[in-house]
Amino acid sequence: MSNPLIYSVVPIEFRLDLKDPFIFCAHHIDHYPKGNADLGPATPALNKEYNMYYGETVPGFPEHPHTGFETITLVEQGYVDHFDSLGNAGRYTEGDVQWLTTGNGVEHCEMFPLLHEDRENPFELFQIWFNSSPEQKKQPADYRMFWREQIPHVFESDPEDRKSDIRVISGAFKHTDAIPRPPHSWAAAAENKVNIYLITLAPEAELTIPATTATSNRFCYFYEGKTLDVEDQTIDFKHLVELKADADIHLKSGLLESRILWLEGEPINAPVAMRGPFVLNSNEELDAAFRRYRETHFGEWPWPSPAPVFEKVQPRFATYNGGERKEFPEQL
Missing domain, CATH: 2.60.120.10 (Jelly Rolls)
Structure with a gap:
């Protein structure tokens, strides 16, 4: 680059490859159609028509594990229903941010319910994979919602x-x-x-x-x-x-x-050693984490299916402490 302040310029389709402490960022965009009564698409999804469609009915990512890093999810359009093996859950939408530290292991799912039956359901989010220090990788998983009403401008x-x-x-x-x-x-x-x-x-x-x-x-x-x-x-x-x-x-x-x-x-x-959804500091640590996951699944999955969603009328909210405390942004 001729400009000494600019090191590189790279075109992006989906994934932003970054540098420490960031791992990468995915820029998800899907043009989902009108929804149906089950919060899935009113018209059947064709094979590979959408980037993020891993559920059987509702788009999204059913139950899956993480350990050793953080996910920072910034929603620009659409809805996300979150459930995890800590017993927490919530719904968030445009302008909201979820910050999850996966620590020594957690399972969660992120489903994208199509709430609107009378119009299309465009969807856009950033999910940043952000690394943790070796000590932080050993800590219990945790998360926090940043509601749009609270985020400073x-x-x-x-x-x-x-x-x-x-x-x-x-x-x-x-x-x-x-x-x-x-x-x-x-x-x-x-x-x-x-x-x-x-x-x-x-x-x-x-x-x-x-x-x-x-x-x-x-x-x-x-x-x-x-x-x-x-x-x-x-x-x-x-x-x-x-x-x-x-x-x-x-x-x-x-x-x-x-x-x-x-x-x-x-x-x-x-050092960074990454294998699928696990980010640790060595291959030996990765092997140990996969063994631990096979034995424990990072805790029992307390939800009725791998891809649960809330009812259409559910407002934005989050639970903490294994579901003991509920938080509604309109009440903050």
């Missing part, structure tokens, strides 16, 4: 009064802090500088992202719009840009509104 205007909206998912943007992350997350400690933003720029709006540490890894994913100027280099829609971290980065939207996923953080600097 920073609104800025450029000299021409063109607007930018920065949703602060993790870390801080200038003097605005994010909601606390789960306690056994690499992102929970401020010194790790794990900043995750969802940025919306009005047409031709300009915004400067402040520098972070020289040792951090930093990425800008331009996922909606026409063009985006990054340090005066024009970037096309659906491209991932790796950037110098210890420099201010100037952004300017093209003629259409631009949306950006911004990721940066200090590396964990530990």
